[in-house]
Amino acid sequence: MSYKPYFDRIDAQLLKISPASDIMLLRVIGAAIPVLCFALDAFYDMPVLYWLGMPFYLICMALYLEALLKTILLMHKVSAELLIVLVMIVTWLDGEPLSGAMVAWFIGLGLYISFTIIRKNREKIEALIQDSKKTAQVLRGDQIHEIPLLEVQKQDVIIVAKGAMITVDGLISDGESSIDEAFVTGEPFPVFKKPGDAVISGTMNLSAPLQVVAEKNGNDAFIAIMTREIEAGLQQKSSLQKRADSTVQLLILGVTAYAFCCCS
Secondary structure: OOOHHHHHHHHHHHHHHOHHHOHHHHHHHHHHHHHHHHHHHHHHOOHHHHHHHHHHHHHHHHHHHHHHHHHHHHHOOOOOHHHHHHHHHHHHHOOOHHHHHHHHHHHHHHHHHHHHHHHHHHHHHHHHHHHHOOEEEEEEOOEEEEEEHHHOOOOOEEEEOOOOEOOOOEEEEEOOEEEEOHHHHOOOOOEEEOOOOEEOOOOEEOOOOEEEEEOOOHHHOHHHHHHHHHHHHHHOOOHHHHHHHHHHHHHHHHHHHHHHHHHO
């Protein structure tokens, strides 16, 4: 039996009410509201805030339970949501939901920050891969031909427009411009380049059009090699990553079992 269609429908509904269409952010906010309500009740003895926060507490628990079930049923592994759900259930039954809400908020916030960073890095990688599949404008005689980057040959003259990515490793033959090399070298400031200076594929031409003579074939350029290595790395996990995943699974189960035994 496939559970994926059911979870897809649930996620589609959650996305409609999630800030920035981010379900993880919805979970963080769902945990923050009961934390605030329960904390104010603890300080000012206002039971109305306790009962106001309780529905949000249950909603937050349901959100993390959905994430846990999805991980178990679809990926056949456990995740940090297991610890969150069990702590929220135990503290709720024990009459201390503030503790459970705080655990959900702290762990959920950490997960949200880490996955946001991972997602942004993946988006940058995907953008790089797409850039490597673009075309280059090659000057041959008096004609400009647009060809795939991998078909660029050594000694081809490439036209690089202002604001465009430099697609080959080579030497500037005509034009002067500032080049943003941050992506390749980490240099935070643009570097001024003139005829005879070397440029690297993957850098950005900022201020003026350039003509660049390719010193390598397109498939040997820096951006082509880096893209191939990234694609290969995304397609398979190293043995170290697999061992790390297994260790994390055991750690989550161990911590959860220990916490459950202590609370019992």
